Amino acid sequence: MSRGETEHTDFSATPMTEASHSRQKIARAFLGIATALLLLPLFAIIGLLVTHGMSAITAEFLLEAPTAGMTAGGIYPAIIGTLWLIGVSLAVAAPIGIMAGIYLNEYAPENWVTRMINLAIVNLAGVPSIVHALFGVGAFVLFLGLGTSILSASLTLAVMTLPVIIASTKEALASVPVAFRHASWTLGASRWQTIWHIVLPNSVSGILTGVILQVSRAAGETAPIMFTGAAFYLPFLPQSVQDQCMALSMHLFTVSTQVPNVPEAFPYATALVLLTLVVTFNFFSIGLRTYLRARRKW
Amino acid sequence: MANQASIETRDVRLWYGEFQALKGIDLDVSRGRITGLIGPSGCGKTTLLRCFNRINERYDYVRTEGSLIIDGHNIYAPDVDLIELRKRVGMVFQRPNPLPISIRDNVLYGYRLHTPKAERSRGAEDEALESALKSVQLWDILKDRLGDRATRLQLEQQQKLCIARLLPLKPSIILMDEPCSALDPDATAKVEELIRQIAGEFTILIVTHNMAQARRVSDECVFMLIGEIVEHGRTEDLFIAPKDQRTADYIEGRFG
Ligand SMILES: Nc1ncnc2c1ncn2[C@@H]1O[C@H](COP(=O)(O)OP(=O)(O)OP(=O)(O)O)[C@@H](O)[C@H]1O
Numbered sequence: 001m002s003r004g005e006t007e008h009t010d011f012s013a014t015p016m017t018e019a020s021h022s023r024q025k026i027a028r029a030f031l032g033i034a035t036a037l038l039l040l041p042l043f044a045i046i047g048l049l050v051t052h053g054m055s056a057i058t059a060e061f062l063l064e065a066p067t068a069g070m071t072a073g074g075i076y077p078a079i080i081g082t083l084w085l086i087g088v089s090l091a092v093a094a095p096i097g098i099m100a101g102i103y104l105n106e107y108a109p110e111n112w113v114t115r116m117i118n119l120a121i122v123n124l125a126g127v128p129s130i131v132h133a134l135f136g137v138g139a140f141v142l143f144l145g146l147g148t149s150i151l152s153a154s155l156t157l158a159v160m161t162l163p164v165i166i167a168s169t170k171e172a173l174a175s176v177p178v179a180f181r182h183a184s185w186t187l188g189a190s191r192w193q194t195i196w197h198i199v200l201p202n203s204v205s206g207i208l209t210g211v212i213l214q215v216s217r218a219a220g221e222t223a224p225i226m227f228t229g230a231a232f233y234l235p236f237l238p239q240s241v242q243d244q245c246m247a248l249s250m251h252l253f254t255v256s257t258q259v260p261n262v263p264e265a266f267p268y269a270t271a272l273v274l275l276t277l278v279v280t281f282n283f284f285s286i287g288l289r290t291y292l293r294a295r296r297k298w
Numbered sequence: 299m300a301n302q303a304s305i306e307t308r309d310v311r312l313w314y315g316e317f318q319a320l321k322g323i324d325l326d327v328s329r330g331r332i333t334g335l336i337g338p339s340g341c342g343k344t345t346l347l348r349c350f351n352r353i354n355e356r357y358d359y360v361r362t363e364g365s366l367i368i369d370g371h372n373i374y375a376p377d378v379d380l381i382e383l384r385k386r387v388g389m390v391f392q393r394p395n396p397l398p399i400s401i402r403d404n405v406l407y408g409y410r411l412h413t414p415k416a417e418r419s420r421g422a423e424d425e426a427l428e429s430a431l432k433s434v435q436l437w438d439i440l441k442d443r444l445g446d447r448a449t450r451l452q453l454e455q456q457q458k459l460c461i462a463r464l465l466p467l468k469p470s471i472i473l474m475d476e477p478c479s480a481l482d483p484d485a486t487a488k489v490e491e492l493i494r495q496i497a498g499e500f501t502i503l504i505v506t507h508n509m510a511q512a513r514r515v516s517d518e519c520v521f522m523l524i525g526e527i528v529e530h531g532r533t534e535d536l537f538i539a540p541k542d543q544r545t546a547d548y549i550e551g552r553f554g
């Protein structure tokens with residue numbers, strides 16, 4: 001082909017455009033494969049849990065306490081315990097986290113103190129959960145004298161989830177266009193009125209999504225609750241936040257590694273229940289987000 | 299008070315951190331008239347405009363000095379309440395920025411903020427809404443869809459709505475920062491017409507890059523250059539017989 005640059009007057013592909021097309025195809029293939037690889041373990045896990053654990057899921061398993069050294073009975077106290085833990089930790093972490101996020105995004109002056117706080121939050125989000133567990137023992141169980149209790153465990157979970165709740169709140173608020181704030185301020189609204197009437201209604205979906213994702217994270221953690229309030233075996237239900245409780249994540253750890261002669265299906269079934277709980281939360285969060293997004297206004 | 303200037307500034311200086319954006323502004327803005335603010339990009343028009351409702355202060359690093367008197371009161375005095383100030387000094391932005399709520403709620407947003415709960419009634423709100431929308435010629439077009447999102451309107455209507463929502467507050471001054479620069483020529487003409495129409499009731503200060511618009515719309519005109527006022531006079535004088543060579547150069551398009 002002796003087609004010179006100047007002779008190429010139609011719009012057909014040149015060797016150079018051909019090359020861009022093939023590079024684009026390769027890139028696309030790799031990105032697609034990566035996505036597929038990501039889904040593979042997810043389906044493998046679900047498949048494994050369902051095939052191995054489904055047979056053990058019965059009304060008795062879901063609604064009764066473990067018996068016979070946890071080799072029989074069910075996981076009801078652990079389900080209820082997990083609900084207590086995430087309920088109490090949510091009640092603490094959500095309001096504090098959201099308020100702190102609002103302060104940092106809407107009020108905090110641009111200075112080194114604010115930058116330090118933001119840096120601390122980012123770093124706190126990366127602290128391993130076992131470190132939070134030790135902190136929880138030191139701060140809540142011992143120093144505040146709350147003992148091993150739902151309260152101590154929930155506070156530990158709250159401390160663990162706070163940084164991400166703050167960060168996602170800030171992000172949701174920052175996504176509200178600044179032009180809306182200007183409009184509101186120049187009409188004589190105070191900062192708070194602007195936040196309340198304009199900023200929050202337009203960021204609530206992002207804020208709630210962040211909160212709910214942290215709830216499901218809290219539901220799955222073992223280390224932070226192990227030394228602070230989750231019991232190995234406690235066949236009755238907690239009456240108050242001062243009691244200890246069983247928890248699904250802890251129970252899973254126990255029946256998989258700590259006690260002999262557990263039916264093979266029990267750990268899988270426990271994991272399946274935990275996963276279902278987490279997935280339910282996440283679906284709820286996605287649904288809420290979609291609903292609130294649809295009502296969104298710009 | 300009637301023939302006193304609406305805004306009087308004396309030696310207003312403003313810094314963004316180390317950078318001085320206004321270098322001693324002395325300006326008397328006539329009451330009830332339209333004053334155009336022209337000058338090349340970056341000369342400080344927006345900055346000056348934003349001194350009058352103190353919205354510059356949202357940046358911590360802004361420092362303002364000098365005296366700025368609106369309706370006889372120094373607006374930088376310690377007892378001045380920003381909420382009261384902004385009620386009296388309305389602002390229209392370059393890009394129309396209706397709030398992401400209904401048309402009705404937009405027009406009544408400021409009104410509700412500033413009317414005690416006890417004095418609010420559906421009837422009073424309806425009246426304020428209708429009269430504000432009538433003033434900007436949107437009533438007939440929008441009266442059957444007042445519940446629609448304001449952010450879905452055409453840009454021209456959005457900008458008119460942004461003017462309408464100031465009216466229930468009965469402001470004494472309306473600041474406009476290039477209010478037509480996001481609009482097409484047709485919409486521009488309509489918004490200009492509206493501005494001319496509501497003039498008289500309010501003191502209007504309008505920043506524009508468009509010489510023709512300044513000539514069409516304003517009664518008086520101020521030419522700024524790098525943080526200073528070069529010339530201020532009646533619009534026809536300033537455009538036909540500028541006193542300063544730099545003004546002449548600018549309006550003839552020799553720079554900026
Ligand atoms: N928030 C800010 N922080 C720092 N400097 C700023 C800020 N806003 C404006 N400036 C500077 O102040 C000067 C005046 O800006 P201003 O926006 O008032 O100009 P303008 O006349 O409105 O320009 P334009 O015609 O482009 O809108 C410019 O040099 C600009 O870079």
Ligand SMILES: [Mg+2]
Pocket residue numbers: 343344345475
């Ligand atoms: Mg400007």
